[in-house]
Amino acid sequence: FSVILSIYSSALALFDPVTIGGGAIVLGGLQYFYHPIINYFACRTNKPSPHDLKSKLKQRIYGQNMAVDIVVNAVLAHLNDLEPNKPLTLSLHGWTGTGKNYIIQLLLE
Numbered sequence: 722f723s724v725i726l727s728i729y730s731s732a733l734a735l736f737d738p739v740t741i742g743g744g745a746i747v748l749g750g751l752q753y754f755y756h757p758i759i760n761y762f763a764c765r766t767n768k769p770s771p772h773d774l775k776s777k778l779k780q781r782i783y784g785q786n787m788a789v790d791i792v793v794n795a796v797l798a799h800l801n802d803l804e805p806n807k808p809l810t811l812s813l814h815g816w817t818g819t820g821k822n823y824i825i826q827l828l829l830e
Contacts, residue, residue: 778827785820788813792824 774796778789792811799809813821 778824781827782820782824785824788820788824792828796828 775789775793778793779786782789795811796809799805811825813824815821
């Protein structure tokens, strides 16, 4: 019984509120200060140029010039925001076969 009590008390020492609270504060501070730096280097290395993105989409999408312009403007506006608060969400509407999924597949490339 004393062995079980010893193991239990040492396990409880690992989960005391001061240790957990201090660890949470340290990890939160690191995430707050280093997230913009990591995000800049990890996500901004191969930023597409507006001309390249638009020309690649116009080469492969026919009859949807207005859709290409709107999608390219939305994507580039989102990429130019250094710290976006929300993910980019596109809501494409239309009949079956109008190329909604095709545009998204081309953007992913």
